[in-house]
Amino acid sequence: MASTILEMRDITKTFPGVKALSNVNLSVEEGEIHAVVGENGAGKSTLMKVLSGVYPAGTYDGQIIFQGQECQFKGIQDSEHRGIVIIHQELALVPMLSIAENIFLGNEHAKYGVIDWDANENRTRALLKKVGLREDPKTLITNIGVGKQQLVEIAKALSKEVKLLILDEPTASLSEKDSQALLDLLLEFKRQGMTSILISHKLNEINRVADKVTVIRDGRTIETLAKQDISEDRIITSMVGRSLDDRYPPRDPHIGEVVFEVKNWSVYHPLHADRQVIKGIDINVRKGEVVGIAGLMGAGRTEFAMSLFGRSYGRRISGEVLLNGQPIDVSSVSKTVEHGVAYVTEDRKTYGLNLIDHIKHNITLANLGGVSRHSVIDDLRELAVANDYRKKTNIRASSVYQMTGNLSGGNQQKVVLSKWLFADPQVLILDEPTRGIDVGAKYEIYTIIARLAAEGKAIVVISSEMPELLGITDRIYVMNEGRIVGEMPASDASQEKIMRAIVRAEGKAA
Amino acid sequence: MSTESAPAPKSNVAEDVQQGPRVAVSALMTNLREYGLILALIAIMVFFQFTTSGTLFKPVNLSNLIQQNSFIIVMALGMLLVIVSGHIDLSVGSVAGFIGALAAMMMVIWPLGPLSNPLVVSIICLIMGGLIGAAQGYWIAYHRIPSFIVTLAGMLIFRGICQALLGGGSSVGPLPPEFKALSSGFIPDVIGPLTLIPPTVNAAGKTIMGSGLTLHMTTIVLGVLAVLAYAYFGLSTRRKRERHGYEAEPFVLFVAKTLVGSALALFLVYQFASYRGLPVVLLVMGVLISLFVFITKRMTIGRRIYAMGGNVKAAQLSGINTERLTLLVFVNMGVLSALGGLIIAARLGQAVPAAGLGSELDVIAAVFIGGASAMGGVGQVIGAVVGGFIMGVMNNGMSIMGVNVDWQQVVKGLVLLGAVIFDVYNKNKA
Numbered sequence: 001m002a003s004t005i006l007e008m009r010d011i012t013k014t015f016p017g018v019k020a021l022s023n024v025n026l027s028v029e030e031g032e033i034h035a036v037v038g039e040n041g042a043g044k045s046t047l048m049k050v051l052s053g054v055y056p057a058g059t060y061d062g063q064i065i066f067q068g069q070e071c072q073f074k075g076i077q078d079s080e081h082r083g084i085v086i087i088h089q090e091l092a093l094v095p096m097l098s099i100a101e102n103i104f105l106g107n108e109h110a111k112y113g114v115i116d117w118d119a120n121e122n123r124t125r126a127l128l129k130k131v132g133l134r135e136d137p138k139t140l141i142t143n144i145g146v147g148k149q150q151l152v153e154i155a156k157a158l159s160k161e162v163k164l165l166i167l168d169e170p171t172a173s174l175s176e177k178d179s180q181a182l183l184d185l186l187l188e189f190k191r192q193g194m195t196s197i198l199i200s201h202k203l204n205e206i207n208r209v210a211d212k213v214t215v216i217r218d219g220r221t222i223e224t225l226a227k228q229d230i231s232e233d234r235i236i237t238s239m240v241g242r243s244l245d246d247r248y249p250p251r252d253p254h255i256g257e258v259v260f261e262v263k264n265w266s267v268y269h270p271l272h273a274d275r276q277v278i279k280g281i282d283i284n285v286r287k288g289e290v291v292g293i294a295g296l297m298g299a300g301r302t303e304f305a306m307s308l309f310g311r312s313y314g315r316r317i318s319g320e321v322l323l324n325g326q327p328i329d330v331s332s333v334s335k336t337v338e339h340g341v342a343y344v345t346e347d348r349k350t351y352g353l354n355l356i357d358h359i360k361h362n363i364t365l366a367n368l369g370g371v372s373r374h375s376v377i378d379d380l381r382e383l384a385v386a387n388d389y390r391k392k393t394n395i396r397a398s399s400v401y402q403m404t405g406n407l408s409g410g411n412q413q414k415v416v417l418s419k420w421l422f423a424d425p426q427v428l429i430l431d432e433p434t435r436g437i438d439v440g441a442k443y444e445i446y447t448i449i450a451r452l453a454a455e456g457k458a459i460v461v462i463s464s465e466m467p468e469l470l471g472i473t474d475r476i477y478v479m480n481e482g483r484i485v486g487e488m489p490a491s492d493a494s495q496e497k498i499m500r501a502i503v504r505a506e507g508k509a510a
Numbered sequence: 511m512s513t514e515s516a517p518a519p520k521s522n523v524a525e526d527v528q529q530g531p532r533v534a535v536s537a538l539m540t541n542l543r544e545y546g547l548i549l550a551l552i553a554i555m556v557f558f559q560f561t562t563s564g565t566l567f568k569p570v571n572l573s574n575l576i577q578q579n580s581f582i583i584v585m586a587l588g589m590l591l592v593i594v595s596g597h598i599d600l601s602v603g604s605v606a607g608f609i610g611a612l613a614a615m616m617m618v619i620w621p622l623g624p625l626s627n628p629l630v631v632s633i634i635c636l637i638m639g640g641l642i643g644a645a646q647g648y649w650i651a652y653h654r655i656p657s658f659i660v661t662l663a664g665m666l667i668f669r670g671i672c673q674a675l676l677g678g679g680s681s682v683g684p685l686p687p688e689f690k691a692l693s694s695g696f697i698p699d700v701i702g703p704l705t706l707i708p709p710t711v712n713a714a715g716k717t718i719m720g721s722g723l724t725l726h727m728t729t730i731v732l733g734v735l736a737v738l739a740y741a742y743f744g745l746s747t748r749r750k751r752e753r754h755g756y757e758a759e760p761f762v763l764f765v766a767k768t769l770v771g772s773a774l775a776l777f778l779v780y781q782f783a784s785y786r787g788l789p790v791v792l793l794v795m796g797v798l799i800s801l802f803v804f805i806t807k808r809m810t811i812g813r814r815i816y817a818m819g820g821n822v823k824a825a826q827l828s829g830i831n832t833e834r835l836t837l838l839v840f841v842n843m844g845v846l847s848a849l850g851g852l853i854i855a856a857r858l859g860q861a862v863p864a865a866g867l868g869s870e871l872d873v874i875a876a877v878f879i880g881g882a883s884a885m886g887g888v889g890q891v892i893g894a895v896v897g898g899f900i901m902g903v904m905n906n907g908m909s910i911m912g913v914n915v916d917w918q919q920v921v922k923g924l925v926l927l928g929a930v931i932f933d934v935y936n937k938n939k940a
Contacts, residue, residue, distance in 0.1 A: 312827060334829040343827065351827050354820035356887050365817050366828040368810040375810045380754050419828070 005030040005195050006164060011050055011062035020046045021060070021219045028164070028197060028212075033190055035198045035206040038216035039239055039438035044199050047216065048166055052086045053079040066164070083163030087153045089172055089436075093141045100124040100137035103156045127155040131185060147178030154185070165189070166197045171205060172436050175296060176464065183209050201438060203232045215239055236439055247439070248471035249447045251454070255474065256287030258325075259458040260341070260427040265319030267307040277303050277314060279482040285427065285458040290449060292473035292490070293462045294498045300482040301462045302346055305429050309343040310336045323426065337366060342425035344416055346432040346462075348409075352416040355405035359397055360386035362404050362415050367423040389418035394444055410441025417448060428452060429460045434468065446472050466495045480505040545767075547881065547896045550929075552774075554900060558907030565910050566903070569785030572778065577693055577857055579902030580791040581606065581850040582869060583895055586876040587802045588846035590894040591839050593877050594806075596819040596886025597650060597657035599840070601664030602847040602873055605642055606866035608672040609635050609851030614682040614861030615675055617689060628689035636848050642668070643844020644837060651836035665870065673863045683860025693856035695790040701727040725780075726787035733779030733788075736796075737772045744768055791853060798846075802891045815839060819886030875922070876901055879929040900925070 006028040013021040021043045028034045038044050049055050051064060053073030064071045066082060073079045076086075093102050100120050109119040124137035133151045141149060150170055157165055167186075171179035179202075186196055186209055200206055206213060213230055215222040215238040222238050236247075267278035277300050285291045293301050306313035308321065310333030321330050323339055330336045336343075345351035353362055363386045364371050371382040386400040393414040397407060404415055413433065420428060430449070434442045449472060453459055463469050469476055469490070476493050478486035478501040486501030558566045565571055585602050592599045616622055616631045624630070646664050649655045676682055709722030748764060782788050806812040818825040818832050826832050854865045880897030882889025901922060908918045 309827070310829075332831070333827060334831060337829040345827060350821075351823045354817050354824055354887065356820045356883075357816065361813065361817070365813070365825070365830075368813060372810050376808050377810060377813060379808070380750060380756070383756060384754070 003030050004028070005067060006051075007063075007065040008047070008051065009063040009065070011047065011060060011064075013046055013050055013055060013060040019219060021050070023062075024216065024219070024221050026214055026221065027224070028195060030195055031190060031193050032211040033186060033196045033198055033209050035200060035210035035213045036216060037200065037203070037206065037213060037235060037239060039440050042216045042239075042438075043219040044216055045168065046219075048086055048168060048197070048199065051079070052076055052084060052166065080160055083161055084166070085157040085160050085162040085164070086166040087150075087157060087168065087170065089169040091146075091149050091153055093149055093152060095142040096140060098138045098140055099128070099135060099144075099152050099155075102141055102152060103127060103137075103159050105156075107159065123159065124155070127158050128152075130158060131155045132181070145178075147174050147181070150174060150178070150182060151185075162194070164195045164197065166199070168199045169201065169436070170198070171200065171202060175298065177296070179205065201436065203235055206230070206235070207232060239439060247443065247467075249443065249450050251290075251450045251472075253288060253290075253453065253474050254456075255289045256456070258284045259287045259323065260285040260460075261322040261325075262308065263320040263322070265304070265308070265321075266317070267303060267314035268316040270313065270315050273315065277482050278307060281319075281479075281482075281484055283460075283477055283484065285460055287458055288453050288456050289475065290453050290459045290461060290473045292469035292476040293460065293479055294466060294469050294476055295479035296464070296502060299479045301479050302431055304479070304482075305343055305431055305460075305462060308336075309333060309341065309429070337423060337425070340424070340426035341429070342366070342420040342423055342427070343429045344420055344431060344433060346435065348412050348416050352419075353404045353412060356403065358401045358403055359390065359395065359407075359415055360400040363389050363400075363418045363422055366419050370422060370424075385422060389422060393418050393421070393448055408441075410437040410444070413437055413441070413445060414448075417445070421448075421452070425457065427458045427460070429462070431462045432464065433461065434463070434465070442468075466498055469498075470494070478502060547879075547893055547900075551896050551900050551903070554903055554907070558903060558910070562907055562910040566907055567781065569781045571906070571910070572781050573696075573785055573789050575902060575906045576789050576792045576795075578906065579898060580693070580795050581853040581857075581866075582872050582876060582902065583795055583898040584798060584853065585843075585846050585850040585869070585873045586880075586894045586898045587798055587891060588843035589873045589877045590802070590880070590882060590889050590891055591806075591815055592657070592843050593874075593882045593884070594819045594886060594889045595815050595836060595839050596822065597836070597839070598874065599646075599657065599661045599664075599843050599847075600870050600874075601642075601646065601661040601668060602843065602850065603866040603868055603870040604665045604668035604672065605639060605844065605847040606851035606854055606869065607864070608642075608668040608675070609639055609848040610855035610865045611672045611675040611682065611861045611863075612638065613689075613852055613855055614685060617685055618682055628686055632689075632692075632852055635852055636845050639844040639846070639848025639851070640841045641844070643841040643847070646844070647837040647840025650840060651833040657840075669867070672865070676861060676863050679863055681860045681862040683858075685855060685859055685861075690856050690859050691790055692794075693791050693853050696726075696787040697728060697732075697790060697793060699726050699728045699787060701731060703727060704730075723784060726783040726785075729779060729783040729787040733776060733783070737775050737779075740775075741768050741772060794849075799891065799895055806891050811835070811838075816887055819888075821887075872901055873898075875926045879926055881929075881933055897929075 004027055006026070008024065008026040011021050011024045011026075012019070024043065024047055026036070026047065036044050036047070046055075050060050053075045056074045057072035064073070066084065071079075071082065073082075094105065097105070100117075103124050104120050109116045109123065121137045128135060128137065128151075131151045131154050133148055133155065135144060135148065141152065144152075154165075170182055174182060183205055186198070189196065198206070198210060207230060210230060211227050212224055213235060214224045215235060217239060225234065225238075261284040263282050265278055265281045266276060269275040269277050281304060283291070283293075293304075295301050303313050307317050308330060311317055311331055312333060321328055323341070328336075328339045328341075330339070330341070349355060354365070360382060364382050368377065371378055371385055383400065389395075390397070390400055395407075395411050395414045395418070397411060404412055407415065417433075433449070434445050437445065449459060449461070461469065461473055470493055473490045475487070475489050476498065477484050478488075478498050480502045483505065485505035486498070488497060555566065566575075585606070589599060589602065613631050613635050616634070617626050617628060620626070625634075642664070646660050649660045650657045673679075704725045704727050705722070706725060707723040709724070744764065782792075806815075814825065814830050814835055817828070818830060818835055822832055850869075851866060855861050858865065876898035877889065877894045878884070878897070879900055880890065880893030880895070882893065904922060904925065905918065908921065913921075
């Protein structure tokens, strides 16, 4: 059949004190979509950095054979020159430049340094057509959504005569619809004969598009599965090295009185004053209950949560928040926190952590009063608290003095959770608590949520992953376009029912 | 039981054992960086001691050095917080100049009666500084106008007001001696001097200046007490950590640090005691430095400032009122700028239109030499103080050597650039 386009043999890469990769083998055939999966920190990204020349030849052991030739890439330019293009998880686009400028950045059609804009724009138009993006090449990147930005990245890759396209978690920040479109695009490229390597956590996506799956764990290749052997269970077992009979920890809910209640909550857009983002929402959460809020991207779930939390989002906010039947003042974050409401943000790097400070300082930040007397911090008590939560939430770090910026996504999320656990809230709102986290860490987060509910806290989980909501919640609200369009007990819910509620609402709205 | 079924937590014992040496190594590394700066200062001092053939460490020169640079260090304490919180303040030199002029007008020109008492004037001036800081901080904190722009405007405005107050190019003075004591005074010797070697008397029956050795005993006693307290607190903190089973920094390192620090301090104390004792301004500075070390290391407000500089959004969502905190940081800067202005005026004995001109750059340079990050969130009080002294010693040493002022600036610029490059290089390596 097809020939092998890429072969990586016995790749070993050592960092001071750590063996990141040991004898990894990867063999990719021409024209296939090859998925690489593994837990965070398993070595996927390191492997791709070796392949693309970020770690130049000589800093690792082993061979890279591309199109039958052994390659010694000295840098990214080298590998791109051969047609290997990598698209990183964090997009590398300049927000205030146009699509065309971004696509040909550093590679402009120019003569003696003078840019030929017409040529650039025409080429851009052709490329955008290929990726199915209908936008003016002059549109600024900042004015298009993440899904479209991802497509621009791919168009940029295509402009470089790509032979092997590597996508590092391309759908991590995309909505369901954009993800589907992206995967369709990958399949289309495959039909045209392009080879892709897809790194992803989302096993259903891999199931859908991948021809082969290579599983990496602890810096080693575990196995490569052919199309007919790919199944979620098989991949998970292989990824975590043990079988997870259940992806969600068992719970025995003891649900009590209503603790937290929001009545007729309305919010307007911070910039467009007449656009109502949240339209009269009523929800309640009981003691010991985990309530989910389902919905598509853009349904307004994060906006709802942020506006509740000290009015951190929006304008002209109206409505009532009750805690244990009493109305509470949520006009500032500190007041909200004082009442015992905590919100764990969706974007932990931007909103959750001080990445240039260590674990200890991050954990105590929301409750410095808990480790100080008369505003003087008791260093030892703080250290004890940090160590305690590190153990409770199983943060994997050399010590609590490790910078949070150097932790993996799962461990960063545990630090954010620890911060809010130490603030000891009655109500905990978790926004996409497992986004971009590997399967093992997800299970740990679920376990923490279950334990908190068992302790009698009221918990709200916002998630775009429906199986997750079905797996860990007791009751699910469905949200669409700023409204609650459905409510169902989790035992009675299914992905179809949730989708039906959304679609029905869309029909009504139209 | 059910909630514990998933990944078995690692055994705590094993973790701690593994953790021990690594923590020690990292403690050593951070300490090396911190001490690198102090070692640099010592190296520079030794260098100038050598090139000025011993003038640098002469008691009289040490006193001068302190009196010339104290205002930079005082303002650097405020600037450190400003820079850590992710801002900058370009107006400090002008504010200092304006406050100096205001103080002089109140004490010398305006008929204020009892209000022209130096103490009253100083207090009013400090409050005025706080108000100026609040006025600038208000726009920065509550209206999100970049601090660079607000304080650039402040720099022009207050220099202008300073010159206008003094009526064009004239200077106002002389200032009362009680006020001048803030900068050029020495603490009184309440214990009484101790004469070790009586001064030589010449044939005419007059004592020869600088001969003999008389020690200012109050200075000696204060110095020894300070060193003992330093060692005692270091030791007791260590004990407490050990009692709770936490790894402290390696003992050898601790002893070395304490011994070198104490020896250096005692040497300086001895030098001061053999001249006229501790300069008042050094005492003021010492108290302020200790206060700011305490605020940044141990108080919740300090921690919040670092968190705000590290990630302002995360700080807000953790319940920190970042607007008020920013305002406070600038109020603090204003008060310290005012104090800087008073110190300058007291040293000159008069208010001049150019007082503090360009000193904002020295202050900012001191903070960056001290290892603060221009992005905010990183920086230490001790670093800024040592940075200030590095600048001061270089100024003083080069002046004694007779290096042209033009070239002094070139050297200072190179040192600033070098220090920051060294920092960035270190960070990337880590």
